[in-house]
Structures are given as C-alpha cells and as structure tokens.
Amino acid sequence: xxxNAKIFSGTGSQYxxxxxxxxxxxxxxxxxxxxxxxxxxxxxxxxxxxxxxVFLIQSTFAPTDNLMELLLMIDxxxxxxxxxxxxxxxxxxxxxxxxxDKPRVAxxxxxxxxxxxxxxxxxxxxMDLHAPQIQGYFDIPVDHLDSSAVFxxxxxxxxxxxxxxxxxxxxxANRIRELASYFETEMVICDxxxxxxxxxxxxxxxxxxxxxxxxxxxxxVDTGGTLCKSANLLKEKGARSVRALCTHPVLSGNAYENIxxxxxxxxxxxxxxxxxxxxxxxxxxxxxxxxxxxIRNAFENKSINSLFMRSRMRxxxxx
Numbered sequence: 001x002x003x004n005a006k007i008f009s010g011t012g013s014q015y016x017x018x019x020x021x022x023x024x025x026x027x028x029x030x031x032x033x034x035x036x037x038x039x040x041x042x043x044x045x046x047x048x049x050x051x052x053x054v055f056l057i058q059s060t061f062a063p064t065d066n067l068m069e070l071l072l073m074i075d076x077x078x079x080x081x082x083x084x085x086x087x088x089x090x091x092x093x094x095x096x097x098x099x100x101d102k103p104r105v106a107x108x109x110x111x112x113x114x115x116x117x118x119x120x121x122x123x124x125x126x127m128d129l130h131a132p133q134i135q136g137y138f139d140i141p142v143d144h145l146d147s148s149a150v151f152x153x154x155x156x157x158x159x160x161x162x163x164x165x166x167x168x169x170x171x172x173a174n175r176i177r178e179l180a181s182y183f184e185t186e187m188v189i190c191d192x193x194x195x196x197x198x199x200x201x202x203x204x205x206x207x208x209x210x211x212x213x214x215x216x217x218x219x220x221v222d223t224g225g226t227l228c229k230s231a232n233l234l235k236e237k238g239a240r241s242v243r244a245l246c247t248h249p250v251l252s253g254n255a256y257e258n259i260x261x262x263x264x265x266x267x268x269x270x271x272x273x274x275x276x277x278x279x280x281x282x283x284x285x286x287x288x289x290x291x292x293x294x295i296r297n298a299f300e301n302k303s304i305n306s307l308f309m310r311s312r313m314r315x316x317x318x319x
Contacts, residue, residue: 004083005299006049010058010073012066016090016271016288017057023292029054033069041065043072045080053299054082055125057291060093060112061250061273067093067112071119078120086123086298087116090272090287091248095130096220113137125294127272127287128219128247143294147247147270148179149307150285151217154245154268155183160213162240166190168218168230176217186212190230203233210238221246221269224258231264241265249275249282256282 008029009017021028030046054077058070070087077085097108109131116124117140124138127145135142155163165187167176173189180187188207214234221227221244231242242264249269251259259267260280268283269275275284290307297304 003299004051005053005055005295006047007055007057007295008045008073008077010056010066010069012061012069012274013058013090015274016059016286016291019271019286019288020057020088020291020295023288024295031073033073039065041068041072043069043076045076048080049077050081051083053084053086055086055088055295055299057088057090059091059272060089061091061248062093062252064093067115071115074116074119074121084122085120086125086295087121088291088295089124089126090270090291092126092129092134095134098131098134109134110137123298125291125298127270127290130219143298143304145287145290145294145304146308147219147245147287148182149290150270150287151245151268152179152182154285155215160215160241162212164188164207164209164212164214166209166214166216166230166234166242168216168226172218175219179217188214188234190216190233203229205233205237209234211240212238214239214242216242216244216246218244218246220248220250221267222250222255223253224251224255224262224267227267228258228262228264231262235263244268247272249273249284251275251282256280 003026006029007021008031011033017028032044032046034042056073058066060067074085094108094112100107123141125143128147135144163185165176165180167173167189170191176187188205188209191204191206227244234242243266244264245268247270256277266281266283270287271284278284294304
C-alpha cells in the first residue's frame with residue numbers, strides 16, 4: 001500500500017535525499033526544478049500530493065538559489081493542497097547571523113525563519129543549528145537534531161586511550177560538556193578572540209592536554225582557520241593527537257588546503273553539505289538514517305527523544 005508520506009528534494013541536496021528516501025523505504029517524489037535563461041527558478045510537482053505529508057529536503061548552503069528553491073517548493077506544495085509541508089533542512093544557512101551584535105546589521109537567521117513560515121511550512125527538521133535559540137525564531141514546530149547520534153559511534157570505534165574533548169570556543173562548552181559526561185572523560189576550551197569574521201587575533205587553551213588524544217567538536221567548519229589554529233595550539237601544549245568532528249562542512253576559501261597542511265589526524269564531517277574532496281584527511285559520515293527515522297516519527301506522530309544524547313545518558317544510568 002502506498003504511503004501517505006512523500007519525500008522530495010531540491011537540487012542542492014539530491015545526493016543526501018536519495019539515501020534518506022531509501023532508508024525511509026519510499027522512492028523520491030518527482031519534481032521539476034527548471035531555470036529560465038536569466039536564472040529565475042521554477043518549481044512543478046509532477047505527481048499528485050493532495051492530502052499528503054510532504055517532506056522537502058534541501059540544505060540552504062551557498063548559493064542562495066538553494067534557499068529560493070526550498071521556498072518555491074514549499075509554496076508549490078501548499079498550493080497543491082498538501083496536508084502538511086515539512087521542510088527538512090540538514091544545514092540551516094544564515095545561522096551565524098543569529099543576533100544583533102553590532103549596529104546596523106541584519107539578523108539573517110530570523111529573516112530566513114520568517115520566509116519559511118510565510119511560504120507555508122508547517123514544520124522544520126534541521127540539525128545542529130549554530131545557535132540553539134534560533135528554534136525560537138519560528139512560530140511552528142522545529143525538530144532540532146543532534147549530530148552526536150552519528151558522532152558517538154564513530155568516537156567509540158576509535159578507542160582512544162586518553163580521550164579528551166576540546167571546545168573551539170566558549171560558546172561550544174555546553175555541547176562538549178555533555179559529550180565529556182557521556183564518555184566520562186575530561187574537556188578543555190580553546191578561548192579565542194576575533195578581529196573580524198574568519199580572522200582570529202588570539203587564542204589560549206583552558207585546561208591540561210598533556211599526552212591526551214584530543215577530539216575537537218564544532219558545528220561548522222568554514223575556512224578551517226580556527227580549527228587548524230586550535231589544533232596547532234593543542235599540539236604545542238602537549239597533546240598526543242588532535243582530530244576534529246564538525247557537523248557542517250562549509251569548507252570555503254582555502255579550507256581543503258588548510259586542513260591537509262594542518263596537524264590534524266583527520267577531520268570527520270556529516271553529509272549535510274556535499275564535500276568536494278574526501279581522499280585526504282577529510283572523512284564523511286552519513287546522516288541518512290537519522291533523518292529517515294526523524295521523518296518516519298514525524299509522519300507517525302512519534303517522539304524523537306530517543307535520538308538525542310541525553311536519552312542515551314538516561315538509559316545508561318537506568319541500566
């Protein structure tokens with residue numbers, strides 16, 4: 001019997017959507033996304049979605065065409081009488097613009113939230129927002145997934161003898177504290193001061209890393225400058241090995257060169273954004289099963305609490 005849920009993808013996340021749909025057990029729906037000669041985008045669903053739960057998978061990484069595609073798909077689905085329209089956004093772009101931290105700047109993440117709601121989205125599923133409070137910018141439900149669901153098994157398989165987690169900045173301390181608690185190990189913080197975006201003025205390590213196997217955890221790796229500087233500093237302070245696990249591989253500018261020339265053992269990222277090169281230090285772990293389970297549970301009105309690290313920790317204490 002045909003499911004009442006339909007999964008569609010924008011062009012930017014086709015590679016991931018195909019894997020998610022396979023894990024979910026349904027083929028990707030047919031949608032035609034065309035571009036006029038001047039670059040204007042047009043969207044047309046090529047099958048009936050009347051009365052269906054429609055899941056639209058699209059990360060909003062650069063260029064902004066990806067965001068525009070998603071907005072047009074949401075609008076088209078709403079006008080085609082879909083029962084519910086759920087935007088599945090593995091990487092939520094513009095999330096670094098989450099507050100007015102200086103005069104006369106835009107709050108991009110709030111603007112994007114407004115556009116998604118205005119277009120007609122009934123729900124958003126995303127992963128590792130740059131700032132968790134961005135969920136509050138929406139007046140619709142947001143399922144905010146945690147990459148620890150895919151990173152914890154990877155870390156466990158490493159079997160590092162003197163595992164210590166490192167936060168690349170003070171803002172990441174809470175995330176690192178949860179992981180350190182889960183693995184019952186230590187944590188350190190790399191406190192940095194920026195001159196401007198993508199440029200660090202100074203950095204210090206808070207905590208002892210001597211003879212430790214360090215795992216840096218972050219949500220975004222962009223140019224890799226901060227990450228590589230953190231790794232170098234940790235090695236200088238006596239760390240035995242340094243590797244990094246970052247959810248969203250933005251990897252702009254000289255990022256690939258920076259990573260390859262760094263002291264990092266490896267950089268492990270999720271497939272929320274396509275990675276151009278994976279034959280060096282960069283490794284990719286898939287989020288397909290995590291998103292497929294979340295889509296299934298959202299469709300069947302089931303809880304997703306079991307997917308989070310705090311649920312694992314609670315189950316461990318009970319056992």
